[in-house]
Amino acid sequence: TPEGRAFFVWGKDTNDAVANVPDTFTAATDTAVPGEAVHSWNHNLSVPVAEWFYPQLIMGLYDGGIRFWEPMFPYEFVSGNAPNSYVRTDIEYVSQTIQELPSEYSLSYDPSDGFTTLMMKGHAKGCEVENE
Numbered sequence: 743t744p745e746g747r748a749f750f751v752w753g754k755d756t757n758d759a760v761a762n763v764p765d766t767f768t769a770a771t772d773t774a775v776p777g778e779a780v781h782s783w784n785h786n787l788s789v790p791v792a793e794w795f796y797p798q799l800i801m802g803l804y805d806g807g808i809r810f811w812e813p814m815f816p817y818e819f820v821s822g823n824a825p826n827s828y829v830r831t832d833i834e835y836v837s838q839t840i841q842e843l844p845s846e847y848s849l850s851y852d853p854s855d856g857f858t859t860l861m862m863k864g865h866a867k868g869c870e871v872e873n874e
Contacts, residue, residue, distance in 0.1 A: 827851070847863070848861045
């Protein structure tokens, strides 16, 4: 189907590298989610699920574009009695054409109130200043 073929259409630059994702990212075609996208992430940072604790940036590729930008994290990061925090800065994208992609993010969990806070930094569409 056209929708099924779109999972394999990724935006690429003149060197055939996938555009608008960090250069360490690899797409995993076995992660295609109907109606969404193929997951792409830095496979070199992957750990077994039982050992996973810190957030990992995942991006969704579909029909030549980016369908989602997702700091994925395990439940254990946002539960329990200990506060947790994670910061990722200086995110760079191959042949970036989507200027609104975040350049950094932070995720924190406060057990005293149960709140999880995600902050992203980058250029908001239509704004002339950086926003968080």
